[in-house]
Amino acid sequence: MSKMLSGKPKSSSSPIQLSLSSAPPLKTLPPSPNISQLENFGLSALAPSMAVVFTLPFDTVKVRMQLQGEVRFMKDPTGKTIRVVAEKVYKNSFDCLRKTIKFEGLRGLEKGLVPSILKESSKNVFRLGLYDPILAVIHPTEDSTSSSSAPAWKRMFAGGLCGALGAVSANPFELVKTRLQSSAADAIAVGNQYGYTSVISALRRIMSEEGGIKGLYRGSMISVGRGILGSAANLSSYTMLKDYAKREGYSDGIPLDMVCSLMSAFVSVVFMNPLDVVRTRLYNTSSLITPNKSFLSTVGIIIKNEGWTSLYRGFWTHFMRIGPHFCLTFVFLEQLKRGVRQFRLEEYQRQLQKYHATTDLKV
Numbered sequence: 001m002s003k004m005l006s007g008k009p010k011s012s013s014s015p016i017q018l019s020l021s022s023a024p025p026l027k028t029l030p031p032s033p034n035i036s037q038l039e040n041f042g043l044s045a046l047a048p049s050m051a052v053v054f055t056l057p058f059d060t061v062k063v064r065m066q067l068q069g070e071v072r073f074m075k076d077p078t079g080k081t082i083r084v085v086a087e088k089v090y091k092n093s094f095d096c097l098r099k100t101i102k103f104e105g106l107r108g109l110e111k112g113l114v115p116s117i118l119k120e121s122s123k124n125v126f127r128l129g130l131y132d133p134i135l136a137v138i139h140p141t142e143d144s145t146s147s148s149s150a151p152a153w154k155r156m157f158a159g160g161l162c163g164a165l166g167a168v169s170a171n172p173f174e175l176v177k178t179r180l181q182s183s184a185a186d187a188i189a190v191g192n193q194y195g196y197t198s199v200i201s202a203l204r205r206i207m208s209e210e211g212g213i214k215g216l217y218r219g220s221m222i223s224v225g226r227g228i229l230g231s232a233a234n235l236s237s238y239t240m241l242k243d244y245a246k247r248e249g250y251s252d253g254i255p256l257d258m259v260c261s262l263m264s265a266f267v268s269v270v271f272m273n274p275l276d277v278v279r280t281r282l283y284n285t286s287s288l289i290t291p292n293k294s295f296l297s298t299v300g301i302i303i304k305n306e307g308w309t310s311l312y313r314g315f316w317t318h319f320m321r322i323g324p325h326f327c328l329t330f331v332f333l334e335q336l337k338r339g340v341r342q343f344r345l346e347e348y349q350r351q352l353q354k355y356h357a358t359t360d361l362k363v
Contacts, residue, residue: 035340037133043336044129045121051328052116057109058321059116061096063181065314066280067191069306089188093317103185112180115199119173127166127227128333131235134158155236163231167223172216174223176202178283191284219282222295226275230268234326238264254331261330265323273318274311278302 035043052059068088090096100108135158139150176199182191196202206215241260242252250256278298302310 035337037129039340040132041125041129043333043340044127045125047333047336048120048124048128048325048329049117050332051325052120053113054328055321055325056113056116057097058317058324060100060109060111060181061093062276062314062317062321063178063280064096064100064184064188064190065090065093065317066277067182067284069310069313070191070281089190093314093320096317099188100184103188108184111183112177115173115177115180115202118199119170119177122173123166123170123227124329125166126169127162127231127235128329130162130165131158134161150239152236152240155239156232159235160228160232162235163227163229164224166231167227168220171220171223172203173199175206175216175218175283178280182284219279219295222275222279222282226272226279229271229275233271234264234268237267238326238330254335257331257334258327261326262323265326266319268326269315269319269322272322273315276318277311277313 068090090099097109104111135150135154138158139154141149176196179192179194179202180196180199182189183193183195184190194202194205196205203216207213209215210218238260241263242256245256245260246252278295281298281302282295
């Protein structure tokens with residue numbers, strides 16, 4: 001310490017020493033490496049909205065596959081209740097894809113695009129946007145950007161809570177999307193046909209014919225349950241797989257985003273598909289047709305008349321939609337976040353260069 005105090009002052013050719021007088025003003029200090037929560041909400045809504053444009057055709061096929069073969073009980077002209085089994089129009093997912101293109105063209109596969117975008121944005125602003133903040137509250141760490149030390153149950157709790165909030169916010173658009181996707185050419189039509197011409201007309205008709213705002217939340221409890229199970233499985237498995245891979249030395253980037261998101265998608269479909277089948281049936285049924293149809297009664301009818309395996313009808317189509325969708329969503333989301341961080345660093349460097357140039361001119 002004495003040598004440091006009594007040492008000779010360094011020559012002018014030595015490296016520049018920072019002092020309070022020469023340091024950049026506070027506003028030019030490097031920005032936080034984390035994006036703001038407002039930016040996080042915006043990116044969380046944008047990424048899945050971009051992804052759904054590419055994955056909607058698989059979702060349309062999934063919906064139609066889940067609707068065919070539905071058993072209904074109707075009254076004949078004499079008032080007697082009869083059992084009616086809907087005809088199976090499609091042999092499999094690929095047959096559904098082929099017939100949709102044949103009778104409706106490529107536009108038939110993109111039915112429900114507008115409500116799909118609205119659904120994804122309104123759902124994921126909570127599902128993805130709140131996951132890290134909630135996890136940080138229940139599992140605080142010194143590094144708020146890392147969740148690697150959080151146990152699985154905390155990740156599942158955070159994911160499930162976010163999924164429930166997202167399901168509630170997105171239910172009206174999910175309902176409209178399902179009914180628009182079920183609308184098809186007469187030769188390949190399955191389920192009820194509503195003839196909606198737009199999202200606005202669909203919302204108006206549902207509210208006027210099915211009990212107002214309550215009608216928009218038909219099947220919402222199933223959506224909440226599906227959201228809890230699906231998001232708990234998806235977000236916990238994605239973050240755990242990614243944290244493990246990075247600990248093992250794999251570099252963070254698009255390949256890692258893709259692998260982890262596809263694996264987490266498979267886990268999600270295992271938990272979500274049974275609820276998805278039931279929800280699709282309820283969404284496609286107007287309260288005017290079956291006013292007392294509930295979740296439990298729908299499950300009972302499906303199992304009794306179609307067997308347990310029918311709850312996994314459309315499983316691979318579901319994965320064909322969810323897999324690429326989650327893959328694109330997380331790739332877009334991570335890349336958008338990396339882009340924002342990179343932009344901030346480059347902006348800081350520009351500010352720093354401008355500051356030093358101004359300082360040199362003053363000297």
